[in-house]
Amino acid sequence: MTGVETHPVAATAPGATRRRVRWSLSVAVAWAVLIVVLAVFADILPIAGYDQPVAGAATPPFQSWPEFLGTDDIGRSVLSRVIYGTRVSLTVSVIATAVGLGAGTLAGLAAAYFRGPVAAVIGLVSDVMLAFPVLVLLLAVAAVIRPSMISLAVLLGVISVPACQRVAAANTRAQLGREYVLAARELGVPGPRLLLREVLPNIMNSLFAFGFLLVAFFMVFEGALDFLGVGVPPPRPSWGAMIATGVPNIETEPYIVFVPATVLFLTVFAFNTIADRLRERLDERWTQI
Amino acid sequence: MSAPPRSIRTAVLLVLALALAACSGGGLRPNARNTGPAGPPTRGGSLSTYTNQQFFSFDPKDVQVPIFGAQGGYMAAIYGLLFYVDHKTDKVRPDLGESLTSEPGCRTWNLKLRDGVRFSDGTPLDAQAVKTNYERIQDPAGHSPLAVHLAGVKMKTAGDRTLRLTLPAPNCQFDVVAANNLSFVASPTAIKKQGKQFYANPVGAGPFRLQTWNRSAGSATVVRNPSYFRSGQPYLDKITFTYATNATTALNTLLRGQVQLSGALFDTTTYDKAVAQGLATRTIPANGGAAIQFNTLRKPFDKLCARQVVAYGLDPAAMSKALNKSKLLGGPTHTLFQPGSPFYDPRLRFPSNDRAKATAYAKQCQSQGDPVRFTILANAGVDQQAAEYVASRLNTIPGVHAAIRVISVAQAATVVFLHRDFQLVFYPGAMMFGDPVPQLSSWLMTKGAVNITGYSNKQMDAALAEGQSAHDVAARRTAYEQVQRLWIRDLPFWMYAKAQYYFVFAKNVAGVDPVNPGNELLRWNLVGYAGKAG
């Protein structure tokens, strides 16, 4: 991951900016909620199935209902596919984030607290994972195991562990100088208990904000994988795959590319915005990844 | 992967495309569009073109499929052609060689070379040189994919310029087979001198010589061969062949004029665009077409009723319309041979588009204890759309359950051809052929070289053998009628769209007249820029 985040100026922003900022947060949250709702309730919505040939092939949007967004070149409703696509994007991104943050946090806590050989080993494994060419990994893995949403999500999560580990470690280190930690140590509280019971809750907020960033990142990444053909297998629709199949016909049927591209972009933007605002609220200095 | 996987798509299409290899397509003539000035080319100029396969060897014995897009294109520049099959007459014509005729019975053939033709290193292109080349192909240690064409053939020189070949069985189409597959010969002196390095340092008698091979960029440049036996030719100074990894980009470079010629490597929509933009084109129709193959050695397609479900459940017209964007190329097909071929018979239509029958057959299979449940194997990016189309249509028939499994390029050849690990697969490239020999036999004969369906039928074998050995067209027509009837009855594979090969090139390029129907090679000594030199 190359994401480098910094703390935008919050304390000195004038009133107008703060109002604008709050407004943008509301929109972002609303969109994110919409996506989640669509993903959860896709089955009961009055739309065609994602694999069903409806109407004619390649009809442009805004012409009929429920093919409000047109149909692709084999006659499936773009609207349905975009809506069902939310499931793939969200499932993969959320699970990947959970895996990455979960494992990464544990590793980060350990690395920060235990120093010495433990930290060295964790650092080594981290470096190996970061030095590994991701494209090679993904293309090769896609050929070895049959990709499914879960396997893909776990793989992505594993890839993000080094980055999560560094964020968690940095946050943990910041906590280690605090009085409650020193006090607990004096009292003889064992390391793991101290980390999990005392330190972890205190860094949760930071990690939570980082989690939103991760979700956004994974959505993009998963889209890129679909685009390269190593993502979720058909006939499940995913935004990246829809973009990929639409590109050759971008001149005659541009909507096949632009609809999923726009939805993907807006969703990622929404999650990024939420992450930004959360960090502002927490007023913590970001560590660079 | 559609798209970017364009690169991969191209890679697959090209590595696996088994177009033709045979001869007289009989009547399948090239059409031309937007052709430029008709005058003879002027001397000079460089030309850039694309190949669809990675370069790995310039040794003639390593040629897998001599189609233009694979190895045939650049090999023809370096080695020329001993013989070729003319599209207009479907007869074998001499080029570097002088004649190739058979004695009565079609078992013994005489290959005669011209006087005075030399390789670019001075070695004479004589009967011994050809014999050395053919023996190399036959040598099992050389692993030549062309060995099958010379299997069991005995050769003897009769003088300097004549080579006598005795075939293990009569084959009246041998001259066509030779013109298509055995026309590239290399200098035996160079082969001996270079040894293991010969594959990268070819020496031939063609109009051009290899100048550079940039392996990581996937490009090869050839320059004029000053000792080419036809004075005044070739017209071009230089040709650059580049391996096109991304078909969209490749086409765009063609449209922008960065590249001047290309064989078919992009999907057909872009063909329309090229025509609209005023680029010249040549399209060459072929028999056969885009096809689905069943694995008849595995459930559920070991049962005829299952294959009939698929055939009747799909409509070639709707399928072709959904998957093929071009208004100028392609289109549905209903027969194995196309109009123009002497073996075409409009009455011999294969089953398709009858939902009632499809439903009935599905029920029949179900009641026999063989429900029609299967997985479609699709190449990432190449067939994914087609697979999704087929699955979505067939899943609407009660009792049918179709799933999709996507495999990557790396796996494709191994899974499909080596291990035959599939139930239903889209034949990579398309099942295109000119003359049914040897391609159709390869697909339908028991243990044919690319018979991945596992189909085996004695009557079919007999009919195919008759079509291969018979001398006159009438006898062949009877044989291939029988072949078609059996195929329609047994359905080891099913077709839906016509296929064709085509060239797209800048308007001022002249001499784009493909030969060897099925392989569509260009005789590079005739290609050049008409009017102003490029």
Add this chain to the structure above:
Amino acid sequence: MAGYLLRRGLHLVLVLLLVTVAVSALLDLMPGDPALTILGTTASKADVAALDHQLGLDRPFAVRYASWLVASVHGDLGQSVITKQPVLQAIQQGLPITLEIVALALVIALAVAVPVAAYCARRPGGATDVTATGLSSVLLSLPAFVGGIVLLYLLAVVVPVVPVGGWVAFTEDPAANLHAAILPAVVIALGPCAGFFRVLRADMITTLQQDFVLTARAKGLPTRYILLRHALRPSLFTLVTTAGLTVGGLISASFIVDVIFQLPGLGNITVQAINTKDIPIVQGVTVFIAFVYVAANAVVDLTYAVLDPRVQRP
């Protein structure tokens, strides 16, 4: 200091070793057969097995890896199974293109991010600042492959400003070379540019709030002078660190643009090698990339260590 260098060196070697084992094992598990690529699809199982044996592909994994390792230590990275080209040569041929794209991208990203960040740091919350920050969010959210395809379509097909693809070597024609490189470089520069902008802006705002700047202002020094001489320098340190760490990501991104723009760089070579299971090439490229990544990290860490001796303690 010497102990520190020794430890970093050991770390580097271990990382390289583990990464190459992992990549080799992974590729080995992949189905596919280079022998089939060479022989064509009509080859029989016997033919393929024979060629496999000839190429040494049927030896056990440990043997193959060990012999590769021994050879690499001596500088011989083997040769491509398909084209027989020495791997080192393939890397040498593809490297300049990749390096040029990455370097160009870095230059573009910095050339845009630094002035804009400096300007915004002067007036935080102003119109420019809000626009720029918003735009940076957009760019960070934009998938590179989408941006690449769209930009290619707009600037090469719709309005033919740049060539559609392909490459001309710098030595052949510098103008054409830059012409071909500019769009791929811009595509991969977009994300990092946004990232640099954010880092630098936040850093400079913080620096500008510090006492020594207030002192300088009180002394009556002009803002621009303050910015350049006092605020930019410490912020540059952060920026350089960040830039160093993004090199790895830029190289990965260049692989994708290689495919889209059909450039003969490392990306194209690698993707093709993966598709044909040409393991030696992928091993070679992996070693190279891992080396670059670890070296970049090591340089950054070394800079920290030199500037701040406390860091040298484990």
